[in-house]
Amino acid sequence: MPKKQIHYMIIGNGDTGNYxxxxxxxxxxxxxxxxxxxxxxHYVDHSLLASFLLDKQDIKKLYVHPYxxxxxxxxxxxxxxxxxxxxxxxxEIMLAHNEIIHYDKLLIASGAKPKLPExxxxxxxxxxxxxxxxxxxxxxxxxDALKHVTMIGGDCIALHLAGSLLKLGKxxxxxLNEYYFWPMEFDESVKQRLIDSLIKKGVxxxxxxxxxxxxxxxxxxxxxxxxxxxxKTDMACLTSGMVPSIDFLxxxxxxxxxxxLVDQYMHTSIEDIxxxxxxxxxxxxxxxxYRQTTGQINAQYxxxxxxxxxxxxxxxxxxxxxxxxxxxxxxxxxxxxKGFSIDI
Amino acid sequence: xxxxxxxxxxxxxxxxEICGSSGDGALATGEIFTKTLSDMGFHTLSFDSYPAEIxxxxxxxxxxxxxAGPLTSLSRKVDILVALNDRxxxxxxxxxxxxxxxIFDNKPIEVAREDNDMSHRLGPGVYSGxxxxxxxxxxxxxxxAGYLGPGMYLYGVPLNQLSQRTTGESRSRNIVILGxxxxxxxxxDKEFINNLTAKxxxxxxxxxxxxxxFRAGYAYVNEQIVKLDPYLFRKxxxxxxxxxxxxxxxxxxxxxxxSECKFYAGYPITPATKIMEILSAELPKHGGHVVQTEDExxxxxxxxGASFAGVRAMTATSGPGFCLMTEFIxxxxxxxxxxxxxxxxxxxxATGLPTKxxxxxxxxxxxxxxGDAPRIVLxxxxxxxxxxxxxxxFYLAEKYQMPVIMLTDLFLSLCLExxxxxPIPDYKKHANKYPTEEELKVYLRQKVTDDGVSPxxxxxQEGGCHVVSGLEQDQYGTPVYDATTHTMMxxxxxxxxxxxxxxxxxxxxxxxAKGKVKLGIISWGSTTGAVRxxxxxxxxxxxxxxxxxxxxxxxxxxxxxxxFLDSCDMVLVPELNFEGQFxxxxxxxxxYTFHRLNRVTVSPITYNDIEEEIDRLLKG
Numbered sequence: 001m002p003k004k005q006i007h008y009m010i011i012g013n014g015d016t017g018n019y020x021x022x023x024x025x026x027x028x029x030x031x032x033x034x035x036x037x038x039x040x041x042h043y044v045d046h047s048l049l050a051s052f053l054l055d056k057q058d059i060k061k062l063y064v065h066p067y068x069x070x071x072x073x074x075x076x077x078x079x080x081x082x083x084x085x086x087x088x089x090x091x092e093i094m095l096a097h098n099e100i101i102h103y104d105k106l107l108i109a110s111g112a113k114p115k116l117p118e119x120x121x122x123x124x125x126x127x128x129x130x131x132x133x134x135x136x137x138x139x140x141x142x143x144d145a146l147k148h149v150t151m152i153g154g155d156c157i158a159l160h161l162a163g164s165l166l167k168l169g170k171x172x173x174x175x176l177n178e179y180y181f182w183p184m185e186f187d188e189s190v191k192q193r194l195i196d197s198l199i200k201k202g203v204x205x206x207x208x209x210x211x212x213x214x215x216x217x218x219x220x221x222x223x224x225x226x227x228x229x230x231x232k233t234d235m236a237c238l239t240s241g242m243v244p245s246i247d248f249l250x251x252x253x254x255x256x257x258x259x260x261l262v263d264q265y266m267h268t269s270i271e272d273i274x275x276x277x278x279x280x281x282x283x284x285x286x287x288x289x290y291r292q293t294t295g296q297i298n299a300q301y302x303x304x305x306x307x308x309x310x311x312x313x314x315x316x317x318x319x320x321x322x323x324x325x326x327x328x329x330x331x332x333x334x335x336x337x338k339g340f341s342i343d344i
Numbered sequence: 345x346x347x348x349x350x351x352x353x354x355x356x357x358x359x360x361e362i363c364g365s366s367g368d369g370a371l372a373t374g375e376i377f378t379k380t381l382s383d384m385g386f387h388t389l390s391f392d393s394y395p396a397e398i399x400x401x402x403x404x405x406x407x408x409x410x411x412a413g414p415l416t417s418l419s420r421k422v423d424i425l426v427a428l429n430d431r432x433x434x435x436x437x438x439x440x441x442x443x444x445x446x447i448f449d450n451k452p453i454e455v456a457r458e459d460n461d462m463s464h465r466l467g468p469g470v471y472s473g474x475x476x477x478x479x480x481x482x483x484x485x486x487x488x489a490g491y492l493g494p495g496m497y498l499y500g501v502p503l504n505q506l507s508q509r510t511t512g513e514s515r516s517r518n519i520v521i522l523g524x525x526x527x528x529x530x531x532x533d534k535e536f537i538n539n540l541t542a543k544x545x546x547x548x549x550x551x552x553x554x555x556x557x558f559r560a561g562y563a564y565v566n567e568q569i570v571k572l573d574p575y576l577f578r579k580x581x582x583x584x585x586x587x588x589x590x591x592x593x594x595x596x597x598x599x600x601x602x603s604e605c606k607f608y609a610g611y612p613i614t615p616a617t618k619i620m621e622i623l624s625a626e627l628p629k630h631g632g633h634v635v636q637t638e639d640e641x642x643x644x645x646x647x648x649g650a651s652f653a654g655v656r657a658m659t660a661t662s663g664p665g666f667c668l669m670t671e672f673i674x675x676x677x678x679x680x681x682x683x684x685x686x687x688x689x690x691x692x693x694a695t696g697l698p699t700k701x702x703x704x705x706x707x708x709x710x711x712x713x714x715g716d717a718p719r720i721v722l723x724x725x726x727x728x729x730x731x732x733x734x735x736x737x738f739y740l741a742e743k744y745q746m747p748v749i750m751l752t753d754l755f756l757s758l759c760l761e762x763x764x765x766x767p768i769p770d771y772k773k774h775a776n777k778y779p780t781e782e783e784l785k786v787y788l789r790q791k792v793t794d795d796g797v798s799p800x801x802x803x804x805q806e807g808g809c810h811v812v813s814g815l816e817q818d819q820y821g822t823p824v825y826d827a828t829t830h831t832m833m834x835x836x837x838x839x840x841x842x843x844x845x846x847x848x849x850x851x852x853x854x855x856x857a858k859g860k861v862k863l864g865i866i867s868w869g870s871t872t873g874a875v876r877x878x879x880x881x882x883x884x885x886x887x888x889x890x891x892x893x894x895x896x897x898x899x900x901x902x903x904x905x906x907x908f909l910d911s912c913d914m915v916l917v918p919e920l921n922f923e924g925q926f927x928x929x930x931x932x933x934x935x936y937t938f939h940r941l942n943r944v945t946v947s948p949i950t951y952n953d954i955e956e957e958i959d960r961l962l963k964g
Contacts, residue, residue, distance in 0.1 A: 040497070040499075040572055042494075059572070067442070067443070067494040067495030069494075070494035071493060076490065077492075077494040078489060078490060079492075080498045081498070095489070096450065096500075097450035097489055098450075098451065098454070098455045098456060099455070099456045099487040099489060099490070137572075138570060
């Protein structure tokens with residue numbers, strides 16, 4: 001009897017999705033693998049995004065794999081096709097363009113999206129994001145007209161972005177709220193050193209304050225803080241950390257806390273569905289607790305673990321070796337990245 | 345590349361396909377898009393393929409090639425595919441270049457559900473193999489989004505929603521898509537709006553409504569889509585030219601009017617009908633008449649009568665109709681009556697494939713009819729030549745008093761191309777050899793002359809009374825049956841061919857590498873454009889290739905062809921028929937073994953096809 005061809009579907013074309021797809025292909029040459037991505041661009045190294053603001057290099061240079069890699073590996077790559085709902089009973093996902101596709105085994109690796117602080121929800125359309133190649137292209141289009149940029153929050157993306165914008169001669173204001181330097185968990189003295197470093201570079205830093213309103217100003221936009229400050233700026237960037245990108249799971253019945261709850265095998269609460277990467281809240285037996293993970297190392301590793309378990313193994317997740325990163329010339333140990341640096 | 349990293353449309357151009365079901369408006373969209381590009385100064389070449397049924401469902405595709413430099417051939421590869429119907433457009437995906445663009449309706453009315461039956465899946469991966477081995481492999485969905493290669497760019501636009509919102513119905517999706525294409529590929533909206541107004545302004549729907557649909561598509565792209573693909577039309581530095589955009593059929597009809605044709609009779613048949621449609625509207629304005637007859641036999645009968653009565657007359661048909669006209673070809677040879685027959689070839693035999701192109705009527709054009717019946721057979725190679733050689737057909741028919749058959753084909757008939765119209769010289773509009781007063785004293789309608797051409801009167805001319813029939817005749821026109829007269833008159837009729845070759849039929853045109861070459865290509869008809877582009881590319885790549893173009897297929901200038909054959913190590917004859925009808929025709933004149941490229945794939949040969957054959961033959 002011929003072996004049944006299994007349709008592995010992966011939602012997400014980032015570190016987790018690509019490592020999972022590669023693992024499946026290596027172990028099951030006949031598998032039918034579909035990668036579904038909401039993004040129109042290919043898998044990129046996000047740590048390089050900000051550096052691409054400095055010159056107008058072809059965006060393809062950001063791509064981790066040439067498109068031929070997907071062809072050679074016989075992956076059905078569905079770019080620019082966001083998933084909008086999941087029906088676990090029927091093993092189907094619905095895409096935004098009214099197409100329903102079937103899976104046998106599903107990996108949710110949809111990553112994270114910028115956190116939108118509650119008070120700013122109604123100003124969403126006035127906020128700029130900088131997380132994807134599309135965000136990069138949009139910002140490039142506006143770059144010449146930009147003189148001043150305000151970072152709403154001060155996460156690592158903001159630090160990255162500020163590094164490039166400063167080199168381009170742009171003025172920057174940081175409004176640091178409780179999420180600053182997300183996802184790093186620095187103590188107060190380190191945070192203060194980083195703030196001092198920003199100020200030394202000429203960045204205007206407003207700390208211990210929260211953005212409350214964003215309004216159209218005479219020339220650009222006015223950002224109003226809780227303490228009554230008004231910052232006149234050309235662009236307000238949403239840089240208050242990230243949250244799992246799992247809106248499409250509404251009504252699916254999958255257990256979710258901050259992210260999708262998965263056990264030590266990366267399996268969700270529903271049969272034939274796994275989740276990994278920044279969209280997942282993972283149970284680590286070593287910690288005897290769930291943990292939201294971030295960073296490339298975790299994303300890639302968890303993608304591999306999830307894929308192996310989808311293939312039938314029982315591989316348990318373990319905490320990864322910590323790595324060293326450098327921010328503003330200072331070294332830090334983290335569990336999310338290594339060889340990563342932010343130079344502001 | 346421009347400053348943003350976009351690849352500007354080059355001399356070599358890009359190919360766009362707009363694919364839909366009949367009624368989606370794909371062809372109208374293609375026409376407006378082509379016209380707009382042409383107005384902006386781009387060189388364009390476009391061709392429609394559509395089903396034979398007048399109403400109902402079937403795939404319609406507008407193929408458009410546009411570039412900054414002259415284009416002579418369609419391309420097999422497609423850069424941009426616009427899907428107005430996913431099911432049909434999926435079939436076009438294998439033609440897309442690896443980094444091609446697909447635009448589709450991302451908010452269709454119906455939900456496309458993937459076929460859950462695993463047996464329908466051909467295997468993992470999206471596609472594989474070489475051009476003829478493309479196998480589309482997908483997850484079995486009926487939505488085009490699942491069929492793209494990994495390097496392709498997918499743009500979803502809610503065409504139906506935007507059409508509904510702006511016009512109250514979904515039928516204007518094709519207008520919305522024009523706005524999308526204009527914005528996405530850097531084209532100004534003003535030019536499109538002018539052309540939309542010109543084409544659709546008189547139809548029932550308000551032009552403002554139509555323009556609002558266009559603007560909705562344009563705005564959607566500017567507001568919602570981040571352009572990632574490399575295609576961008578260059579607006580600057582385009583030479584303003586006096587080209588006119590027309591199809592082969594329009595060129596034929598226009599040239600007929602400009603050549604002072606005063607009578608047309610025909611019976612509707614794809615793809616020639618448009619000639620009659622144009623002439624029925626235009627010819628009466630120029631003092632002419634059009635008769636739609638009950639069949640093709642009647643049509644050629646009418647034309648024969650009109651010509652006998654002294655006016656320039658023509659008919660146009662396609663293979664099945666041309667078959668019915670056969671008897672009158674011989675009659676007009678015998679009666680020495682000038683008529684012009686345009687045969688817009690389509691795939692046959694019999695009714696065949698009415699909306700598909702082929703070059704398979706050559707044998708019929710060359711040999712149709714009984715007896716030794718000399719005729720001139722022309723085959724223009726592009727739309728410009730459809731104009732020029734229609735004028736020549738009238739001139740040659742009138743001057744040499746014989747049928748002139750002009751072979752176009754479905755591709756040429758429907759192909760939209762920028763053409764430069766050269767005025768027709770007066771002497772070509774008035775080529776009849778009238779009798780002198782001396783000759784009218786004893787009028788010999790079939791007078792034996794050195795050039796074979798006898799003086800011809802028109803009915804009513806004093807002293808010019810004569811009998812015309814299909815019987816062999818002596819110089820007076822009196823029916824005779826003796827061998828001597830038959831021999832003399834047959835020689836006279838063929839002497840006209842010799843005279844035409846000496847005075848009016850141009851020599852075949854050689855181009856490409858000079859001198860002795862490894863490979864020569866002899867082309868005829870619409871295949872020539874593909875050959876020309878392939879040979880130019882080959883020569884630019886340093887390959888030893890030349891071509892010889894023949895427009896007048898019969899009679900043949902044999903000496904220049906022989907010289908060409910002698911200068912080539914091998915010679916290829918590409919044509920859109922199974923037998924190699926033109927190669928066979930050449931073989932009747934030359935003891936030579938030709939390489940043949942015969943296709944009955946019912947689509948035009950592209951320069952890519954010829955390039956591949958060149959490479960194959962040169963590699964030995």
